[in-house]
Amino acid sequence: MSAGHVLFTIIFVCALGFFAANIQRLIGELQLGRTDDSRWNDLPTRFGNFLRIGIFQEKIFRDSIAGPMHAAIFWGFGILTLGTIEFLIGGVIPGFNFQPYFIAPVYAFFALNQDVWAALVIAAVGMALFRRLTKRVKRLQCAETHPNDPLLILSWIASLMITMFAYEAFEMVAHPDTMTPMLRPISFGVAMAFSWMSPSAASVAHDLAWWAHGLLVLGFLNYLPYSKHLHVVASLPNVFLSNTSGPGQKGVMKAMDLEGDLEVFGAKDVTDLSWKSLLDGFACTECGRCTSVCPAHTTGKLLSPRKIMINVRERLESYAHAADKSTVADRTLLDGYITEEELWSCTSCGACVQECPVSIDQLSVIMELRRNLVLGESRFPAEVMPAFESMEQRGSPWAFDPGDRGKWAEGMNIPTMAEMAERGERPEVLYWVGCMGSFDDRAKKTTVAFAQIMQASGVKFAILGQEEKCNGDPARRMGNEYLYQMLAKDNIETLDKYGVRTIVTACPHCFHQIGNEFPQLGGNYDVVHHSTFIESLLEQGRVPIVQELHGPVRTFTYHDSCYLGRYNDVYDAPREALRRALPVMNLVEMPRSKDKGLCCGAGGGRMFMEETVGKRINVERAEEALATGADAIAVACPFCMTMMADSVKSRNANVEVYDIAEVVAGQLRA
Amino acid sequence: MKIAVCIKRVPDMDVRFKIGATGTSVDEAGLKFDISDFDGYAVEAALQIKEKANAGEVVVISLGADNVQETLRKAMSMGADRAVQLKHDAPVFDSFAIATALAAEISTGGYDLVMFGRMSIDTANQATGTMVAELLGLPIITAISKLDFDGGKVKARRELEGSYELIECPLPAIVTIDEGIARPRYPSLKGIMAAKKKPLETKPAQIGEQSYTLDKMELPAERAAGRIVGEGKDAVPELVRLLKEEAKVL
Ligand SMILES: Cc1cc2nc3c(=O)[nH]c(=O)nc-3n(C[C@H](O)[C@H](O)[C@H](O)COP(=O)(O)OP(=O)(O)OC[C@H]3O[C@@H](n4cnc5c(N)ncnc54)[C@H](O)[C@@H]3O)c2cc1C
Ligand code: SF4
Ligand code: SF4
Numbered sequence: 001m002s003a004g005h006v007l008f009t010i011i012f013v014c015a016l017g018f019f020a021a022n023i024q025r026l027i028g029e030l031q032l033g034r035t036d037d038s039r040w041n042d043l044p045t046r047f048g049n050f051l052r053i054g055i056f057q058e059k060i061f062r063d064s065i066a067g068p069m070h071a072a073i074f075w076g077f078g079i080l081t082l083g084t085i086e087f088l089i090g091g092v093i094p095g096f097n098f099q100p101y102f103i104a105p106v107y108a109f110f111a112l113n114q115d116v117w118a119a120l121v122i123a124a125v126g127m128a129l130f131r132r133l134t135k136r137v138k139r140l141q142c143a144e145t146h147p148n149d150p151l152l153i154l155s156w157i158a159s160l161m162i163t164m165f166a167y168e169a170f171e172m173v174a175h176p177d178t179m180t181p182m183l184r185p186i187s188f189g190v191a192m193a194f195s196w197m198s199p200s201a202a203s204v205a206h207d208l209a210w211w212a213h214g215l216l217v218l219g220f221l222n223y224l225p226y227s228k229h230l231h232v233v234a235s236l237p238n239v240f241l242s243n244t245s246g247p248g249q250k251g252v253m254k255a256m257d258l259e260g261d262l263e264v265f266g267a268k269d270v271t272d273l274s275w276k277s278l279l280d281g282f283a284c285t286e287c288g289r290c291t292s293v294c295p296a297h298t299t300g301k302l303l304s305p306r307k308i309m310i311n312v313r314e315r316l317e318s319y320a321h322a323a324d325k326s327t328v329a330d331r332t333l334l335d336g337y338i339t340e341e342e343l344w345s346c347t348s349c350g351a352c353v354q355e356c357p358v359s360i361d362q363l364s365v366i367m368e369l370r371r372n373l374v375l376g377e378s379r380f381p382a383e384v385m386p387a388f389e390s391m392e393q394r395g396s397p398w399a400f401d402p403g404d405r406g407k408w409a410e411g412m413n414i415p416t417m418a419e420m421a422e423r424g425e426r427p428e429v430l431y432w433v434g435c436m437g438s439f440d441d442r443a444k445k446t447t448v449a450f451a452q453i454m455q456a457s458g459v460k461f462a463i464l465g466q467e468e469k470c471n472g473d474p475a476r477r478m479g480n481e482y483l484y485q486m487l488a489k490d491n492i493e494t495l496d497k498y499g500v501r502t503i504v505t506a507c508p509h510c511f512h513q514i515g516n517e518f519p520q521l522g523g524n525y526d527v528v529h530h531s532t533f534i535e536s537l538l539e540q541g542r543v544p545i546v547q548e549l550h551g552p553v554r555t556f557t558y559h560d561s562c563y564l565g566r567y568n569d570v571y572d573a574p575r576e577a578l579r580r581a582l583p584v585m586n587l588v589e590m591p592r593s594k595d596k597g598l599c600c601g602a603g604g605g606r607m608f609m610e611e612t613v614g615k616r617i618n619v620e621r622a623e624e625a626l627a628t629g630a631d632a633i634a635v636a637c638p639f640c641m642t643m644m645a646d647s648v649k650s651r652n653a654n655v656e657v658y659d660i661a662e663v664v665a666g667q668l669r670a
Numbered sequence: 671m672k673i674a675v676c677i678k679r680v681p682d683m684d685v686r687f688k689i690g691a692t693g694t695s696v697d698e699a700g701l702k703f704d705i706s707d708f709d710g711y712a713v714e715a716a717l718q719i720k721e722k723a724n725a726g727e728v729v730v731i732s733l734g735a736d737n738v739q740e741t742l743r744k745a746m747s748m749g750a751d752r753a754v755q756l757k758h759d760a761p762v763f764d765s766f767a768i769a770t771a772l773a774a775e776i777s778t779g780g781y782d783l784v785m786f787g788r789m790s791i792d793t794a795n796q797a798t799g800t801m802v803a804e805l806l807g808l809p810i811i812t813a814i815s816k817l818d819f820d821g822g823k824v825k826a827r828r829e830l831e832g833s834y835e836l837i838e839c840p841l842p843a844i845v846t847i848d849e850g851i852a853r854p855r856y857p858s859l860k861g862i863m864a865a866k867k868k869p870l871e872t873k874p875a876q877i878g879e880q881s882y883t884l885d886k887m888e889l890p891a892e893r894a895a896g897r898i899v900g901e902g903k904d905a906v907p908e909l910v911r912l913l914k915e916e917a918k919v920l
Binding site: 265378 | 700855861862
């Protein structure tokens, strides 16, 4: 063993030890968070996510330029790591390589891949540097990020590749007999360029390049934990442990145990967040994809989901590094880093979660902080108070008389569950109308239309009438878990009293809440959204409609509801229902549609708050819809209906907004 | 400063009422109850005084059946320190009888300030606070929208039409609270949890003699539905005709 190998072995062991210590430190920091036992179930789904989103970079490819670039670096890194392992062992054990351990074609394939991927990585890094330095991609330029770090990392990666080619090439020049042009064609090309060197000079150059590469590798390993490129280490585990693409339903908020003696409600500081949210902070690459699709951010509000994640990480570090915690006690995550204004700007649309390439859940951090504001400190926008009070007093966020809930159905011959139960009958489905559908004048038209469709199709259904209450979604999304659980439990009691199993509803918020979140409190029902229900009735030919094949061709565009689309992946049913009702209709898509759809601005309790900063989200969305040239906009949510109809009206556009139920009901045979 | 706030449990007014079977009470089925609006402002004002001074005690008092305990807990979840229920199961309509019981309780408490709502939002007699002041021989300022203290004196502002009055009087005193003094806080879950552990004392109400009884309750006659005559200036002649001939107001 030469002195060089001894020296390298010492450096290598130290570097590994240092890296291990850093990882242990980071794990210790994660343990400062709250326990979270929802991360190890359903391993097949988790492995699936790991492969799809992690290894095959599914979400990375949602950006058509950055996608292939990042994938080249990522896959290149994975493949080159094998070569690096060979390299490192070779540094410790003189003359070691993988060749004797594999049959020739396998080793040849391995070596060829090292060369080719290293070249691809250099190309991708060049492109990334070019983008950062000259193109000034908007989402990458922002005060909240660490702009120099990526430049350092990219240069580092390029140097790793260059030194690799250098030591391979100089080795070939020094020992022409070992040349393998077919296995390492690019290294060979480089070697040709240096063939004028004497073998002894090349040997020195090889040693220099080899050491440079070795030190760069070990240095890189130990720089990562201090950089935003910690995501290299954290993102794959994060994708595996994340629940944002399942297991379970997406977008489901965790239930709080209100009976337990909680010291802090929701989260005021990083130590109140789940350890998984802290890992999210480590995994964030600061890529800004979330912020670039955030409806609040893009219309000029203060909120940026990327900043939320950067703040989580910054605060965790400052807290963990402080020897005396009392010195950092007063700069908590809430208020010290993230302001109330940011938190109340969120529409809970889930676009950030959908877009994040490493499955970070920004929304759950926002919601935990909101819980602390409301439950712990009773701090919320003044406009929200009447909604809270009315939900508590009258079971609806609007101050309507609960006795009027079933008024829309007067004269329609629709039984209530109570009436049916009295006759000893049971409906096929319960129609859950929701507060908007019961009280809002515009939404009531949808309610009636859907009821007419069901009646015409011979569906035996009933409503709860005044026994129905708000499902609690607005309260929950505004952080008021206490009020939410009160309402949800009341509703579950009512539903169970009648033994309800199947529920249909025209409101995506009721749909998501009852179907996906009531199970937390013991309410288990099959909930179907009216778009899916109508579509299946149409498919079965149960709806007596007139399909006009002639006449003027109307152009529709469909606006996706966040709680129907991103939260529940219902994209096709409403579109199909429209096509079946209007066979000659022309359906055009907005640039942002389906899982990239832009929120209407009403979710997350924003319906009840004023929108004074920046452009109104519903105006932005209506403009996008109008720009398609459609003469009608279809929606499948009463909240979207209000938001879209308001802004279309205010622009004096001669365009109608319809719920899909209204479109279908309009074709019913008289 | 030791402050007492008298709070009344009243039904939410945004619903349609039904008269109960006896004909002398409201049918409570489906009604939701809460602190009367003006009493809520009073609780908030009292809490703000205590918080500003960082000292003192806020005691809430309510007369009624056991369901007022819920109302008292709500006030404590906002931040009141303790509560007293003056138990009386049958509803009392005579303000003087109520005032007598409240005055008896207040006289033993050693309060510096006693607060009432300007009126209850259900029966709206505007009488109780004033009667208690008279019974206890204390000074009273009614319907105030602002409150300050200066040494042993209370300074209050009353809104008049287009102007206002500033009045001061020595403590102990009684005030009745108008709108605008403070927006009641929404109880935090922390407050709700804490309220469960705060003391709530129940005593029999020593109500005075009731000098009047309630004979009958009746709902106002249904109003005829509104009518849209038309839009724009073309509708004016028809509107004028209707006002003249049907409404007979012109
Ligand atoms: C302090 C004060 C005291 C006043 N005292 C008096 C007084 O003693 N006597 C008096 O006559 N005026 C009094 N006024 C003036 C009065 O209140 C109004 O300013 C005046 O009636 C406005 O009439 P308008 O129709 O132009 O106003 P608008 O604001 O248009 O409407 C006023 C009323 O007209 C009716 N109205 C309006 N549009 C319609 C419609 N489409 N369909 C049916 N009804 C409609 C409604 O009842 C509405 O409340 C007082 C004003 C003030 C500020
Ligand atoms: S949920 Fe929507 S509004 Fe909220 S931070 Fe994410 S993208 Fe922005
Ligand atoms: S949270 Fe995800 S999408 Fe947002 S900046 Fe971080 S890595 Fe990118």
